[in-house]
Amino acid sequence: MRSNTSRLPTNSWQSVETEVLNRLRSNYWMPGDLLPTEAELAAEFGCARTTVNRALQAIADDGLLERKRKGGTRVVVHPTRKATFSIPVIRQEIESKELSYSYRFLSQKREHPPKTIRALMNPAPGVRLLHVKALHLANEQPYVIENRWIDTTIVPEAADANFRNTSPNQWLVENIPFNGGDLAFSASIASDEEMSVLEIKESSALFTTERRTRDSGNSTITVVRLVYAPGYRMEIGL
Amino acid sequence: MRSNTSRLPTNSWQSVETEVLNRLRSNYWMPGDLLPTEAELAAEFGCARTTVNRALQAIADDGLLERKRKGGTRVVVHPTRKATFSIPVIRQEIESKELSYSYRFLSQKREHPPKTIRALMNPAPGVRLLHVKALHLANEQPYVIENRWIDTTIVPEAADANFRNTSPNQWLVENIPFNGGDLAFSASIASDEEMSVLEIKESSALFTTERRTRDSGNSTITVVRLVYAPGYRMEIGL
DNA sequence: GAGTGGTCTAGACCACCCT
């Protein structure tokens, strides 16, 4: 019995994938080139067409190949790298850094939204939205301010929620089914209120995210602005 | 001949996916629950197990299901939303906003890297790295500063490249095969040099990205810091 | 019109991992 330290199952979809990737890396197929058909590749690799299909689809999902029904498979010219990262649930993010998590409720009101929020959420005219401010802390140090608007005509349950002990972030994750939305990152100078809440003395650059969450009917459920304490870095693996 | 406006192919991969998603949304299967086996679902939906497999894998890739070889398929408790976005090639990013792109070369030197860069790139001791600074403009307005270090022991071709007319960003995209790395976002106060290059008068908060690119052997090819003009927002669809 | 990828099927074997 011989020990196979690095036996490659010649016909797994992953092996096809890596072989194709190698050929792309080595410019065996140049950007813009047309690859052989799935059938041809299957013959060459000695596997079923389905297997080749799976491999090529994976690579295409990564944005390196472009496939069309009759046009065949083509090497993308400017391979725009795609990064996929998970939107952190704040508590988990803090605890994953081995820091202790705590939460401080700041305020909760029903308000007529300012113009900027109306533009983002497009609520029914005249309605008041739930406006919650809270602070998340790591090791008792201010970590991020959560500034959230919720449309209670769309999520009536939220009207009865009490955010003194549970953060809106947590509550929504647990109570609202997944859905679409969008996300934006930016940098802003700390306002006076932010400086006070985050306990910083000098004017600082703060990393800021704005996230809008929609329900399945494309109505905006909630908009949240997260303003992080100075020095925060959002890190993403590729 | 009848016109089928909305015929659903009862046994398509996608139809299984949406049905499962519906059941998740409606809490038919609760978080933590175990789903029926693929075989059972296949029987229920009247399709092959392969089809169910494909659907469940897609959902699991989205982070809503967890699958284990013997443990079955389970509904994830805290579905961490995954966002995938493409890392912009600067020129394309600007032109996609219907702005005119232009490029201004700032400097190009071989330098001993400072400690911060050494920590990120871990180059061979004592070597000098290629250090390039450049500015990308949109409609003749400063848009982003590119501040890049390249290890020419790993990418010898870069040593001969001339970045007066071609940005390093562009050059690398076209000449270096894709690979891994990491990415970080942060906010920083504009330095004097940045204020001058970006033509801003008052101290501002600047959105900053740092990206490290590795080759297949896990050596760091290049580190780039992009400092965007005030007001920049990086937007991501979910 | 015809070639290519997209997908479904039925069956099979395997790898993993819980009990």
Add this chain to the structure above:
DNA sequence: GGGTGGTCTAGACCACTCC
């Protein structure tokens, strides 16, 4: 040990799109 997902196969039909 045995059940579950992971994957491969061979064949088939379909849908899209280029020519």
